[in-house]
Amino acid sequence: MKIAVLSGKGGTGKTLVSVNLAAVAESSRYIDCDVEEPNGHLFFKPQELQTHNEVTVMIPSFDADKCNGCRICTDFCKFNALALVNDKPLLFPQICHSCGGCSLLCPEKAVTLHPKPIGVIQEGVYRQVHVLTGIQNPGEPSGVPIIQRLLSIIPADNRINFIDCPPGSACVVIESIRDADYCILVAEPTLFGVHNLSMVHQLVRVFNKPFGAILNKNLDGENPAEYYCMEQRIPVLGRIPFNIELGRLNSDGQIAAHEKPEFHKLFTQLLNRVVQEVGHETIINP
Ligand code: SF4
């Protein structure tokens, strides 16, 4: 079972939810697809850490002897990763999106593609949680290939997989939810939070994914995100209270569910609700 956890912006509680749900599940996997700024491993501090699976993309190089300076490649490159200098193409590798078009179009066969590392995948273990983390090298234009690799190496086993998505609704998020069986939308109780919730809500609807919302940082009183869920008929899976102790544990990089029984109960109840929604038969005792 693959459960993706999304939010329209960073700081909403996406990692808090993913990490703690994985922590209270009996057998789980936490997959950090927020490859630009992965931070789930800071909570798990996984053991038996291995860094492997270097992820590469193909970028072009140019044979100056074969190139006649026709400009076909530079005119084609919509990412402006190529400029013609002294009638020869000059590549700006940090902008190249590895589409391979310049190589296909070159009439002189002067372009060859070669691999460039853009990141790695880290793997480790924390108690019963298998922790997988995608790490994008600074300055790379897209984390999509790392996310694709990360999700392709998930073993087919009985663990519940929690996918901690990048914030927002861009292509990296689309890639992260592509194979998800269920999506959890994490929302904040503000008007801005409603705007962010509506972004990811539209996304999961476009991709026809089953979904529900977790309302984070709940205070007594009106919650615009809850009104939005009522209006849009989004199932509310649970509410996480605005709680100083929870915030302190989280900002200290601790797994709240393993530090305080009240938080263990809270996240176990949330997990049971999520599992019920997905139609899974396993129920864990709080
Ligand atoms: S398309 Fe080929 S021949 Fe033309 S400028 Fe580019 S590399 Fe040179």
Ligand code: SF4
């Ligand atoms: S591979 Fe694509 S993005 Fe990169 S330089 Fe060639 S045309 Fe531009």
